Amino acid sequence: MIALDVWEVHGIGGAIGIIALGVFASTTVNSQSGLLEGDTGFFMVEVKAVTIAVIYAFVFTYGMLAGINFITPVKVAEEQETSGIDQSIHGEKAYDEGVL
DSSP states (O other), X not given: OOGGGHIIIIIIHHHXXXXXHHHHOOTTTSSOOOGGGTOXXXXXXXXXXXXXXXXXXXXXXXXXXXXXXXXXXXXXXXXXXXXXXXXXXXXXXXXXXXXX
């Protein structure tokens, strides 16, 4: 699981929206026509934009995490993760399973 599901929500949703724009763009609304109207050029521009954005986001995020990891560890120890981070760091459980 990725923290806060940012990639799933913004990354995938945004990529699908940008590529769909390249497919469904119409000259009745805008000056560009999309793949459905036979303009492969605009569609390829949108695909290239998504590819560049994904590569940039990955490299920037990886670099930031590497920098942060020099100051403070980004990942907890495996035994802390297995026992539960709330229990191992704070000494309490965040959720009381079994109450419901």
